Every structure is written in structure tokens, then in C-alpha cells.
Amino acid sequence: MAGSQPESNMELDPKYDHYDFPTTAVEARDGHAGYLTAGQQAQVHQLRMMLESEGFKKRLDTLTLLRFLRARKWDVAAAKKMFTESEEWRNNLTVWDPSKGVYRPMSLALEDPDKNPPAEPLKLDELVQTWDKDGSFKRGLSGLYTQYYHKTDKDGRPCYFEKLGKVNFDELKKKHYTNDRMLLNLAVEYEKMVDPRLPACSRQAGHLLETSCSVLDANGVGFTGQGLIINYIRQTSAMSNANYPERLGIPRPRHRLQDPRSQQ
Template sequence: MSTIVADSTPELLPGRLGNLTPEQQHALDEFKELIKAEGIFVSERHDEHLLLRFLRARKFHIQNTHKMFVDCENWRKELKVDELRENFVFEEEEAVRKCYPRYYHNVDKKGRPIYIENVGAIDIKTLFKVTDEERMTKQHVLSYEKLIVDRMPACTRQAGHHIEQCCTIIDLKGVSLRQFANAFGFIKRTSAIAQNYYPEMMGKMYVINAPMMFTSVWGMVKPLLDEVTVKKIVILGGNYKDTLLADIEAENLPNELGGNCECADRGGCRVGEPGPWQDPRYQNKVEKTA
């Protein structure tokens, strides 16, 4: 079971409900009225936390936010996301996990779900023997939907304050230039889904076991990124343990990453996916803000 966060009333970050400037509040109200007038507002999905994520992603520019939001809604209709949530079954999950390990595992000290991806262990050739890119994309989308519908609300209830972002750990241990090149196309496409349709959901990202080739590339890419995004990303080599443990309780971090958890009763950390979303006390009990 994950540790309940000690600080249940953290300082609200700018651009969130409860910490909006008059201009930001006006932009939220105007944007909400605009999509209501256009008939694309869905009260069950579009709470003010979600609308603010889109507004922050476009720096509260109404026209740019509107385009991003409409593009997202059109994409959801084209992919039939609501139908996927009801009907799609990813039977190859276990086989995929063996050649592309990625999973959620407890929460960090701020109450955010921890997402772990072992990029160094990706075997793209084997991956697309047991599945295909279309099914992987659908599974990726459903993972985000589950994050919003199940994981985040459970984390919110446990933490005692709104949770809408993740703490991500990208492990590059064992990655080779060829392996990275093979996987890059797929990673880029799934990253685009996150950026375009699930914005502002990354709270922190740790890239660990980063080889020299990656740090060199990062040095060139960093100046091209938004300053806010850059501040969320920490590049670490093999000596990452103390940095991770500064933000994550040892009992919430897998043993293989320097923590104490082994999920022995769940078949291992990569399979068990422990967290408040597994606790009946926190499941499906968070009311949305209209």
C-alpha cells in the first residue's frame, strides 16, 4: 500500500483552481462559455481542471486553446475513444510487458502516480510480433483514460488535494544507439498523443541511467523546449538513487530502482501496479468540479 502524503495542503501552483489571476479566471470563464455555445462541452468529462490544463498548455490564449481543444475532441471521435473504453481488450498485455516494460507504481511524496518506463529493455522487433502499432496506440490511449478516470481520482482522495499530474521515471539502462533509433518512431508518436490530447499531465520526469550519447543530444534539444517543460525534466546517470528518494518514499519505489518495494505478493512491481487506485477506500469516490 502506498504511503499517504504528509503534506496534504501543498501550495497551489499558478494557473490552477484557487490560484488564478483575474485574467486567467476571465480566460477560463470565456473559454468554457465558448465551447458550451458550440455544443462541444461535455460536463461529465470537461471539468474546470481539464479546461485549465488546455489553457495552460496554450498560455491562456483563447484562440490557440480552442484549436487545441477542438482538435482533441475531433481526434477522440475519429479514434472512438469512448467505445474503446467500453470494448477494447488488450489480450497481449503480458507478452507486450516482457518486451516493453512500462507500468504505474504507487505515488511520490506529492501524491502523484509514478509512471515507469524501461526504454533500455524495449525490443521493438519482438513487440510487433506479438501486437501491432494500431493496437499499441489504442492501449496507450486507454492507459491515459484510466489514469484520468481511475488513478488520478484515487490519488486525489488519498492525498486530500487535487492530483492531475504524474511523476515519470524513464530508465535508459542498457539502451543502445540502434535500439533507441528503432524505438524512436513509436515513442515519438505516443509522445505526440500525450502532448496534443492529454496536455499538462507531466509533473516531473526523471531520465535515469542516461548514457553520454543521450546527455549530448539533450544539450542540443533543451534550448528548443519550453522553459516550463525543461524545469520538469531531470537527466541523471547511474547515481540517481538519492535524487529519486528525495521525492519518492523508499517503500513506494521498486527495488530495482533503489527503493524497498518488490511487490512479492503481486508477482513483481512491473505486474502488480500498486497504488491508491487498488485500494477500495479511494476508488471512484472523487467528485468533479463543474
């Protein structure tokens, strides 16, 4: 049964904030939804106005802007830069190439994606609607690379598991599961986690949930193929850190923190 929540002090913008789930964070943490200072709320307004002035219309809701601001330690200019670069990535999907230290266009070519760029840049918002509609990609991938959601943690966050020790990258390559295609699949999973998975979990828990509880099981990872695994992890980390800030779930302390407003 969902617990009671204190009334949120977060100012909602009727133009962008159309939430149908709780908007107060699970614990009282400075700068998180429901526990904002007047200055932090003003920074949200400032960031939104700056982005609107440059023509941005999507993803300007308060919770999204708060995540970008927290990721850049409340430096509004830095948060704006991160947001705009992420929007550019969404419209022109790229992949980090660790061996060359550069980004290159993401490709859905079945072989050698680095040598077969797309004729037109891939757009995430479009691909979310069409990627793996019949589930065949995920079904095939699951037999070679175990990835799944299973239940929720004590706060109600969805628990996500990956078993890296059983990944056979040579076999993945033979069956055309290139890093690019797996990265796109991961990006689509992120989008589905954002909506509808997290809103559904928030409604069930009775408080805002913005992260999953992610567990990477490295048991069984050996020296053979380790470089391929590390390369893929670096690519996933680059994509996640740049475009999905404040989405990585970490274990919380046993005791909830005191509401900072009570100390004023």
C-alpha cells in the same frame, strides 16, 4: 495522513464540475486550481461559452479547461483550437507518421496498419470501454516491453515506469504488437489515469493531483533498433502533447512556492 488544504478560490460550475476529490493544487502556482486570478477565472468561463456555442458538451469541467488554457499560455483562442482538435482526434483516432510527416488513421490491423486503415474511424470513448477487457494484451506486452505503475511520490502522485532498454521491436512486430495497437493501449491508460487513478490518489493525498510521475529508463538502449524506439517515442509524444496537456509529471522543487495571492 492527508494534510490540510487552504480553501480553493476556484469557481465551480454545477453543470460540469462534479468532483469527489480535492480541487486545490499541491502547491501554490499561478493559474493552477485554487490559485486563480479573477482574470483567469473569466478566461475559463469564456472558453467554456465558446465551446458550448459550437455544440461541445463533454469535458467542459473547470480542471480540464484550465489545463488547455495553461498549455496555450492563456490564449483563449489557441486553447479552443487545441481543445476542438483533441475532440476531433478522440472521434477519429489518428497516428503521427514521422517518416512522412503526416497523420494517418489509427488501425488495429495485426500487420501493416499504415496499409490497412479501418473501415470506420476508431473512437476513443468507445474503445476505452472495450479495449483489452481480459487483460491479455497487457500481459503479453509486459513480457516484451516493461511498463508498470509502482507506489507514489512524495506528493502522492502515481509513479509510472517504462524500461526502453529492454524493448525488442522486432519481436513485438512478430507478435502483432504494432505501434498503432500500443498507442491505443497508451491512450486507454491515459484515460484510466485521469479516472479513476488520479482522483483516488488526490483523495488519499488530500490535495489535487493532475499528473503522474513518469520515469523512462533508457539504460541499455543501443544503436540496434534505436530508430524504431525513437520513432515510437515521437509518436507517443505527438499524441500526448496534443491531447493530454499538463499531464506529464516533472520533479518539483524542494520548497513550495509562495501563494501568489499573498503578494497582492
